[in-house]
Amino acid sequence: MKRVLLVIIDALATRIVGPAMQDGRLPNFSRLAEAGVFRQESTAIFPSITPAATASLMTGRYPVDHGIAGAFWYDRDSDRVAYYGDDIWVMLNEGIGTYFEDFLVNLNFTRLQAETLSERVEKAGMTAAVLNYMWFRGETRHDVNTPLLLQLMPGVSLSDSISGPTITTLGDFVTSRIPDSDEMLSASGGLTRRYGFHDETSGEYLLQLARTSGLPEFTLTYFPNNDWDSHADGPAEAISTVERVDGIIGELIESSGGLDAFLSEHAIVITGDHSQCDMADSADDRAIDLDALLEGFDRVPAGSAWGDTDDLMVCPNLRTAQVYFHCSSTQEHRDEVCRRLLSDPHVDQVLWADPFRSEQNSRFEVRTADRGRLSFQPTADGTEPDCTDLYGNRWSIEGDLTAIDASIGPDGQVQYGDYPNALERIANGFCRVCGDMWITARPGSEFCLSETSVHAGGSHGTLHRLDSISPLIVAGAPDDVEIPPHPRSVDIAPLCLTILGVDPPDRL
Ligand SMILES: [Zn+2]
Known part of the structure; x- marks a missing residue:
């Protein structure tokens, strides 16, 4: 049985990584691709936002099933806002311990609605290691160490323990004993390395585990820096960050006795949760001010609960945003909001599910300013579809496929641009907790409110391919394991389970 190492690099973009591999800048990725399979296009979920997108990699499911609606949403049942900003680690740097508590406990144990890959692996009697990943739910208790700097801050009190896979690390907060050893996993974090939620720390944990006991049956290692650096400096500039991850993988391979020896024992899967587009040069083009666009509507202040007179709540998620309407809102309100939003040339699409404000989402609408409107739904059994797709879906379509830059090919299959x-x-x-409406921005722009800021370098969140396409490299997989020819994020967990000989659960 091959052990599986899943390497997730945040915001890994094929349009950046592909040319860098050709130029010899990622030598270890290149030799793994040569020894195995390199798929240029693995498609993220929508919204292409880290908490939702990494949850899909970890569960094999879309938001409708895993319940994570981006990074910023409103939970109607608990009347609470969930905020796991894309810069969650920046908030940690600011010392806001309650975010970490919410993140540690609620995100994994309350909000996530689907079984994780590591849970599945351990239920099958194998050992899993999850190193510095947002999704770590499991059965083994681990002590939480509050870093001294956070202990000194008023109002910060963290849980004494969390439960995770047998081997769990969460930056400076949680480490684990190395199996069959007296040694604890330890790596340097601290303030300069975002309390250990940092590529260098992830790499140190991975290498220490491999050198001391060897990797267990399943290991997931998460490298967050490429997303931060791409946001700040642009995805092309951040390639030097990916080069350092390539170097860590190279060290791992050498410490295992070279590529052949490594691949005789391990299968390695490398991918990203989404990609990033470049932000516009001019600050005016970068920011879509939703307060200005929705002037006249009473908006709930960001992060607050509904007031009696509020009309709507807006949750920006970088290049996409969710709009929640008050329970007394009418279809006319929605149409007026849609019209206002589409009057901004930086807004691309407005999406909603019908019937309006119902949990029975049977039909989906896409409105654009310049490419028409589309209405679609899964085709009912016994009815002829208007088109099919690569994944066996059958769709009934009304209106303009140009709203999503698609057409129907001669074989009846939808073709995407x-x-x-x-x-x-x-x-x-x-999903149950997402907005009544999603809005997407054209490449180069992000949504903001008066309380929120926009990035200058790169960003993501939409359906657009610039936000959505990561590479998939798989090496060392047994010959009889088929690597999906057109992979999606939701195919990664089933692929890892198949390599391990574990049946994916139904619909995983
Ligand atoms: Zn991001």
Whole structure:
């Protein structure tokens, strides 16, 4: 049995990584791709936002099933806002311990609605290691160490322990004993390395585990820096960050006795949760001010609960945003909000599910200013579909497929341009806690409110291919394991389980 190492690099973009591999800048990725399979296009979910997108990698499911609606949403049942900003680690740097508590406990144990890959592996009697990943739910208790700097801050009190896979690390907060050893995993974090939520720390944990006991049956290692650096400096500049991850993988291979020896024992899967587009040069083009666009509507202040007179709540998620309407809102309100939003040339699409404000999302709408409007739904059994897709879905379509830059090919299959796999991603992107409406921005722009800021370098969140396409490298997998020819984020967990000989659960 091959052990599986899943390497997730945040915001890994094929358009950056592909040319860098050709130029010899990622030598270890290149030799793994040569020894195995390199898929240029693995498609993210919608919204292409880290908490939702990494949850899909970890569960094999879309938001409709895992219940994570981006990084910023409103939970109607508990009347609470969930905020796991894309810069969650920046908030940690600011010392806001309650975010970490919410993140540690609620995100994994209350909000996530689907079984994780590591839970599945351990239920099958194998050992899993999850190193510095947002999704770590499991059965083994681990002590939480509050870093001294956080202990000194008023109002910060963290849980004494969490439960995770047998081997769990969460930056400076949680480490584990190395199996069959007296040694604890330890790596340097601290303030300069975002309390250990940092590529160098992830790499140190991974290498120490491999050198001391060897990797267990399943290991997931998460490298966050490429997303931060791409946001700040642009995805092309951040390639030096990916080069350092390539170097860590190279060290791992050498410490295992070279590539052949490594691949005789391990299968390695490398991918990203989404990609990033470049932000516009001019600050005016970068920010879509939703307060200005929705002037006249009473908006709930960001992070607050509903007031009696509020009309709507807006939750920006970088290049996408969710709009929640008050329970007394009418379809006319929605149409007026849609009209206002589409009057801004930086807004691309407005999406909603019908019937309006119902949990029975049977039909999906896409409105644009310049490419028409589309209405679609999964085709009912016994009815002829208007088109099918690569994944066996059958769709009934009304209106303009140009709204998602798609057309129907001679074989009856939908063909996508700028918005890969849009129908499936939209239909599965609406979950119980998401907004009544999603808005997407054209490449180069992000949504903001008076309380929030925008990035200068790169960003993501939409259905657009610039936000959505990561590479998939798989090496060392047994010959009889088929690597999906057109992979999606939701295919990664089933692929890892198949390599391990574990049956994916139904619909995983
Ligand atoms: Zn990001």
